[in-house]
Amino acid sequence: MNSTLKSILVPIVAILLGFLVGGIIMILCGYDAILGYQSLFNGIFSNSYFMGESIVKITPLILSGLAVAFAFRTGLFNIGVEGQFIVGWTAAVYVGTHFEGLSKVVHLPLAILAAAVGGALWALLPGILKAYLRVHEVVVTIMMNYIALHVTNWFIQEKMAAGGGTNTSERVFQTASLSWKQFSDWTAFSRLHWGILVALIAALIYWFILEKSKVGYELRSVGFNHHASQYAGMNVSKNIILAMLISGAFAGVAGAMEGLGTFQYAAVKGGFTGVGFTGIATAFIGANTALGVVLASFLFGGLQFGSLNMPYNSQVPTELVAVVIALIIYFIASNYSIRTLLDKIFTKGAK
């Protein structure tokens, strides 16, 4: 079997197997599997509102996935995407709720840029510690997540809250908003916004930096083998820091999608959003490529949103829905065994 065919077939078989086993579990628990899946798909595709909201869910996942994937490709494990995401969200809303009277062409890019810079700066410290003191970035970025959560909560409460005892900032000015009335009209008042375009452009930028640019070549080289890169005259420390900065910037822009698009404000959070952590999974399933991350985000975001519909239409409890989704992801993640399985089937067929 040729390898292109295989690389297409493996994820498809994985997804089908995931659905199959998920269905068996639903049946074993006494629920109607067909109806369950029907309501899952209806929850994504049955009307324009669901489709719009699915894309709303998918948009930040693409960016957080790109953030994790970028670090992976350059030899780093950025678990701090969640924290960088929160900082980016806050920074975007801060800029979005200030500077009244700016034109949209300036204000919106400025707010997105602020998110990118915020995310990048939040990744800077782990980068510096890794580059110069060899402190493992996993430990530092996890800690930075908690710092981000509580520092931004304080900042939102003290500096941005609308007053009157609320925990929520003002809404961002229209000039900094990603939403567009037409989208809302087309999708029955869903929160669909321009962010999906931003995310797809980010995926293009990701691909270009890593695969085409001189900077990306250095980053990949240092990521694979920093000894050889140093021998070849590259500045290893500089590249580690740069990798963290770029990864953090993607994470920050993911935050801007929520702050300027979906919610249009920042609020005090009781806990992590999970967007950054899901990014680890989308990066992994997308094999750290731009296209892979985009597709994986569509799968994840779609399942996450569509599954909300399952308890209503098929009485499958939310907990079981989570199990089914986890199974599908599990089968995709275990693509190695599926590869082996396919090899066996096909070699037997050949003989």
Add this chain to the structure above:
Amino acid sequence: MEYVIEMLNIRKEFGNFVANDNITLQLKKGEIHALLGENGAGKSTLMNVLFGLYQPEAGEIRVKGKKVNISNPNVANDLGIGMVHQHFMLVPPFTVAENIILGKEPIKNTMVDIKSAIKKLKELSVSYGLDIDPNAKVSNISVGMQQRVEIIKTLYRGAEILIFDEPTAVLTPQEIVELIQIMKNLVNEGKSIIIITHKLKEIMEVSDRVTVIRKGKGIKTLVTAETNENELASLMVGREVSFKTDKIQSNPTEETLTIKNLNVKDNRGLLAVKNFSLSVRAGEIVGIAGIDGNGQSELIEALTGLRKVDSGVITINGRDTSKLKPRKITEIGLGHIPSDRHKHGLVLDFPMPENYVLQTYYKKPFNRSGILNFAEINKKAKQLAEEFDVRTPSEKALARSLSGGNQQKAIIAREVDRNPSILIASQPTRGLDVGAIEYIHHRLIEQRDKGKAVLLVSFELEEIMNVSDRIAVMYEGNIIDIVDPKMTTEQELGLLMAGKKLEPKGESAHE
């Protein structure tokens, strides 16, 4: 004649590629049988067939005269066949004893009976002269001891026939001497051994018979005592191989690299290079001989800009490079073939084209305002692969997928192509077979004849003697003497390397 193992007309194919083409190998009881062939000749494939990792397409295997079907390594183990792999299969955080019993743990009252295991290991250790410490952690012991652990592991599992896959590749000369003794002990105790290698010297020293294979075909089986290194080499390579590298008289001109009173500290902060002075002139090869750990690696790291110079001056083409960064030094005209090609020479997970431009990617024509021109990079890769005969599975194959010899050729291609005034080659032929060694020596001498300076660092005396025009012997961070290879012997060099200064005699002038 009783054979313990007979592999008759074994054929193994991978797709269209025939890795083993009707090879026959017969192992007598109590003999050390060498399996000789170049890298990629099919030695490992043949042994993996014997060990049950591959199934042959044709041919049969007999153990003690009985036809067997070795479908997996467990069957091989049960038949008393044990393999000592080149890359050890050990769990580093486990102790020696834990590693050895792994998968065959003695159980007493549902608990692993480590005490009786240790007792048994000590017996094995004494009877075969294999010095091990059962309670030491594998991550803390030397490579030589790790190998002994692998050997005991096979004995513990009751192996009668031991396969050694390139056992000396990772060992120091002292450890090789010990290993040869161990192998002789094993044979005296009634074991039979197959040793896979491409090192002729070791074959002559240790084996009783030798089977030569070339490009997947069995060429000949000889009695070691009735053959010699030259015959084996030409059988293996398929043509005459000269061990003495041919070269014309050197014609050195101006000094390209000058090192004056250099002091360099090692990782522990102790002086590893002490008040070291040496010059290398254009058109000559200076060899640095010495036992590993006498400051050679620190010296090279200082020359290439990877290690801070404590004091002293390094001049390349008239410019002081002692405080410069690696890239600057490279641009001034230094090329470097590092001793560890996997760690320092290549990015193994990069395709070959990207490896060829590792030092030049930021320059035109490969880089145009921050965007890499892959058409140019691929063109360069193609040109170098053709010029230096680097054989790759495909043009964009990962560096990882190349054989050691081809990886080294690729590094040399890259370094020589930049046309450096001084080329530093550190252990350039480690782990390579005679054909590749010959090629690399030829390329080094070619650089010299083009009027470049070459600094060769090697632990192999033969290489130093053959290739260098002058030999500087390094001992405890300093040069103990500089000698002319034509007027010295390996014995004299050996003494110098051990720190014993020779009586003054008519040696070549230096400075």
